[in-house]
Amino acid sequence: MTESDTRSKLIDPKLKESNWTENNIVREYFFTDGRKLIGNKRGKRYFVDYLLSFKNTNLAIVEAKADDKDALDGLQQSIEYAKKLKIDFVYATNGLKIFEHSLIEGNGKWIDSYPTPQELFERKFGKIDTKVETTITYPFHLEDGMKPRFYQQIAVQKAIEAIANNKDRVLLTLATGTGKTYIAFQIVYRLFQSKWNKDGSNRRPKILFLADRNILKSQAINQFNSMEKDIVEITGKEIRKRGGKVPTNANVFFAIYQSIAENKKQIENTQEDEEDDVSGYYKQYPKNFFDLIIIDECHRGSANDESSWRDILNHFTSATHLGLTATPKRDDNGDTYKYFGDPIYEYSLKDGINDGFLTPYKVKRVQTNIDEYKFDPNDIITGELKENIVKLEQFEKQVIIPKRTRLIARTILNNINPMDKTIVFCVNQQHASEMKIAIDKYKTIKDNSYCVRVTSDEGEIGRNFLEDFQNNDKDIPTILTSSKMLTTGVDAKNVRNVVLTAPIRSMTEFKQIIGRGTRVFEGKDFFTIIDFVGATNLFYDKEWDDNKDKLKEDIEDIIATDNELDKDKPDTNQNDYELQDNQEDKVSDIESEYEARTSDEKQKNEKVIIDIKGKKLKVINIETTYVGDDGKPLKTNEYLELLIGILGKFYNDEQGLREIWSSPKNRKDLLNKLREMNIDESQLNDLKEIFEAQNSDIYDVLAHISFNLDIKTRSxxxxxxxxxxxxxxxxxxxxxxxxxxxxxxxxxxxxxxxxxxxxxxxxxxxxxxxxxxxxxxxxxxxxxxxxxxxxxxxx
Known part of the structure; x- marks a missing residue:
């Protein structure tokens, strides 16, 4: 029989004998989209022959072979797929023989028939309470044909199981752009519909979704649109409408913690707010009011014993606390793992890119001849230069060289397509302003809003620009300059370039910034990280995309602590963080916005300004690297070794390469095959830069790499x-x-x-x-x- 015959005539009847109905079976279950390739193409998609589910829980996969094949063919691959899908049972069969492998036991055996759905369910969960079973088996919310991706299903299911089994602190770690808010909605929906709560009574739960930025809260509320009648915002405006009382007549509550925190620790009131008492709104709620608190971007403070989030969480200590983050934090001033425990599920940037749910990236590391400044008596220096050598990390914070800013602005524009949406991360708000002015000086697009600054100082104007930038139907604004405000919470799918002009203080911050470009968008094959400060060296650190086992190790902490960051903060007072009349207008909190707002002239004059005379500033090197399957950029020698190994599969000698390349059809076939192996024409063209052969044909570069032949120009x-x-x-x-x-x-x-x-x-x-x-x-x-x-x- 063919494999198709084997399935229909042998395997399907066997499954039916064990009570597996069509409702329990998905045939050819594709669970990845395939890595994005150049030309709007995709790499290989992973799938299993059969996915067996029962009570809305994925229980087993079946690997099918034709009846004349070995039943064990493909077993190991199926076990790897099961690990990825977090499924406990694998069956390998040719229709005549069945082998069962249990990932729970770590071994397998030959069996005569498949277990029934109920048997497998009990082997996975054991005997469980009826209320718990109702909670963990409640179906997902499906709307407009949108189904959760496989990793979203796993994250939701793992969280539901942990919460239903009385785990008080739960952590989910998923890369930026993988849909954490959607996951949160599915968790809330299922808990809400199944009437889970902390006391086990017959009622729907009270849930608080806690964010630290209004934009994150707004995005979450939009995601919860189908539960509109059951949600409410906790804001100063809403509380004033209720005569100073917090809302209680809902099931899902949304707040930014600034809106409900203790006044004396967090914010000073504006004149308009002074007539109302805004101190500690959260204390109006009984300590046991909430059953579940979801803390979005929990690495930003909830794990810190001294943070304002913790005051709120400590008040609601009887509730289950669910943390969501792309970047768990571990340093001297706060340990996400210490507070929540190890993540119950992780899905990394590397996984997202290889599975095709996130966009791959390439890195352009730019080096200039002013990455370090040495004192020159011919230069005009305003202020007191304390050292004769100024290092990269001191620029803009302590020393400003306007000519350098202009060089960087020109280089940015030379390395992007004019209408590609781009975020430029600067040292501080003043630097963001100067970078915007420098880009305006050299831009070719005349629109006044082509490049705009979006920082907390910009207030509503900046927020409006950000909304337009996020709108994929609008081209303007195209470039945003910012400091810390945009590291999280910017859901802009069409970002093509992430520019780093400020040293990155921590791995946490670095991962958040990189996440600005990873969201998938039609026609966006990759995004580019343009790095002026060597920040992408963090890709090679052992903490990048590490797994939890490595995180358990007592490794040397490389992340700068908040205390160290405080040394660089200008003195300020709480009035610099004024609460707007409408509380939800707060853009970022005082802990995450390192660069404080100030108009103190003395502060400004402390910076040294250098006008360089008689020296031409220029870019001395741009090195382009691509991300490998391990999620880290390949160094040039690694990339060349990879390429030589791949090319060797298509030709053995120069004559073989020439025969391929001189035929348009064969050349096209070769390029298509290379694309499938993650080598695209853009990368091949970049090879010409590596060998200084911009005026040569790709053929000559390939012949040089493969056979060490001289590179000829097209001329x-x-x-x-x-x-x-x-x-x-x-x-x-x-x-x-x-x-x-x-x-x-x-x-x-x-x-x-x-x-x-x-x-x-x-x-x-x-x-x-x-x-x-x-x-x-x-x-x-x-x-x-x-x-x-x-x-x-x-x-």
């Missing part, structure tokens, strides 16, 4: 053709002119001008009449000559 190849007998064989001058026209196009724009489908375009561009041109070639067929010309170019 040299054209000259060789023009001096050969190939052109002279045509007796009609018009035919010669057309061939020379093609050669000029190739010399100018490269091998893309020689694509198989390009000939008709070239005829139009040449200006020749099609029928006259055909006649000018006499007995020669134009299409054949077009292909023959390519063989001559690479001869």
């Amino acid at each position: 040299e190849r054209v000259i060789a053709v023009e001096s050969s007998t190939f052109v002279e064989k045509y007796h009609n001058e018009k035919a010669k002119e057309f061939i020379e026209f093609i050669l000029e196009r190739y010399k100018k724009d490269g091998v893309k001008e020689l694509d198989e489908d390009k000939l008709s375009d070239l005829v139009k561009l040449s200006g020749f009449d099609r029928s006259e041109l055909r006649q000018s070639f006499g007995n020669y067929n134009i299409r054949d000559e077009y292909f023959g010309l390519q063989r001559e170019i690479y001869k």
